[in-house]
Amino acid sequence: MNPVQAPITASRPARSLASLDPLRQDALLAAGLAVLASAIAVTVGSGRHPDALGWALLLGLHVPLVWRRRAPLTVLAVMITLIATYHQLDFNHSAPTAASMVVLYTVAVTGGARRTAFIGAAVVTLMLLLKIRHGMAGVQVSFQITGWIVSMLVLGGYIRVHRENAAAAVERAERAERTREEEARRRVAEERLRIARDLHDLLAHTITLIGVQTSVAAHVLEADPERLDRTAVAKALDDIAETCRTARGELRTTLEVLRDPGAPDGRDPLPGLAGLDELVKSAGARVELTVRGDGVPPAVGAAAYRIVQEALTNAVRHGGRADLTVRVGVYEEESALRVHVVDDGTGGAGDGPPGFGLVGMRERARSVGGRVDAGPRSDGPGFEVSAMLPLRDRAGDEWGTGPGRTLGETA
Incomplete structure (x- = not known):
């Protein structure tokens, strides 16, 4: 290894399980459950130790778990077939339990309540058919397994409803945020329109008045230069100056309101x-x-x-x-x-x-x-x-x- 690269490689954080894509996560889950099932198969539980066929069935039934999120019903059908065959051959009955519970949970968390109830009833019925030949001992075991099945289905349904509620809450929050943004844009547009109207009315009317007053002054000057009516000219110029002062004050007040929206509006009503x-x-x-x-x-x-x-x-x-x-x-x-x-x-x-x-x-x-x-x-x-x-x-x-x-x- 290049010594220059060593510190860089060591400083990279290890990838967490949550950062992996779902397929890789499920592959690791299937491998972990297969190891657990293998340990149970040779240590505890009823039934005989698996032979070559038993190990093939036990390890093979964990493989479909890799695709449990993509095709939960297909994975369930394949695993039930393998698990039923495994139990019929009377291999260790406790070994596949964890994998079967995971697939039932997946079916419940990815489907509706009606589908979950139907699949649960079908699985329990199939289990009873497999255990009925064992007599009362089989019935007792069936009740225990039924409790686990119902627990997994209820847990999956609860998680599904929780996720749906969380997604709905997020959607409502996003919709409310979009509504607030649209309302803000609408208010900005209305405010810009109001400002445009106010400035147009103020400036257009003022400029027109100044133009009229200037024309009056020019007419007085040109009408009879030798007999100039100084009083009329002075009045016209005073009117122009007063109009400019009034417009300047109104414009300053308007600009103060625009610069500081939180300030009180000091403008007089119309x-x-x-x-x-x-x-x-x-x-x-x-x-x-x-x-x-x-x-x-x-x-x-x-x-x-x-x-x-x-x-x-x-x-x-x-x-x-x-x-x-x-x-x-x-x-x-x-x-x-x-x-x-x-x-x-x-x-x-x-x-x-x-x-x-x-x-x-x-x-x-x-x-x-x-x-x-x-x-x-x-x-x-x-x-x-x-x-x-x-x-x-x-x-x-x-x-x-x-x-x-x-x-x-x-x-």
Whole structure:
């Protein structure tokens, strides 16, 4: 041996029996039981010592145990035949006992209760037929052996049920883990969607307002440079600065919530229908607003506010100097809040790439069980948005009646 390899070879851990594959384990088991049976055959037990045929039968009946897990019924049939022949020749009757108990245990642990009971009854019947010729002594021995047979079958059945229960418990745990992972992924997806909606509503509306206010300032500067209305220019610039400050504060609050999910949400709830007046005043367009209805649940009011905000943003961005009509009202017969926004410009049919405004409106409507229809007007130029928002959920309870923020919205 190479002296360099000696320490490495010595340091390798010996392979344990559990690390062997089942076939090798059963081969070692069969060999061990054969040695035990041989020792019993020449020392204790009733019957005569085996001759050449007896040794062949005794050692041969242990060979099928190598495949006991792969084909338990076949192994049982072969071993019963060999054991019956061995006993009929009146060789040592105690020698094959251990091997027969192992195969009965294997049959019980690998099969159902009905099959196990049938095989047990068949084995006991066969044993009685073999022992009946010995008279009362044979009956007494039969009762003893029957006790061992029943014990092995019950033990095998118990182990089988225990394994099945353990496997079922593992499967339930894995299924619960998959459910938790799917729920976590779903919540992450919903949170990402909510963040996308919040940031879109915040940034899109703010950028649109800044664009409108900048256009006003530019118009004042270009209208009559010699008679410059400094007050109007200063007001437009102040409005831009105030819009930027407000947006910056809201964005900072949103980012703080995202960076530390465990921190309390310091964002203000959406104003709902009560905030529509201020919303249309800052829209940068001529808006006719009609609001009818009181007692709207906070969640429904927040959804309506966002839908109107996005509709105004789209109209100002794509519709040019469009005039808008906004009607919001509660329809008691339908137990729903209707939102209708119409402009006379080009509406949402802009030339730029499609955005996420309409998608966000539909998602907000679905969050309270409602729907949104949006598209070009059929009676002339412009764009219209129509939303139907139920005031109650399917269980009959009002949406968002609990305290705190509704729908996870950002003000």
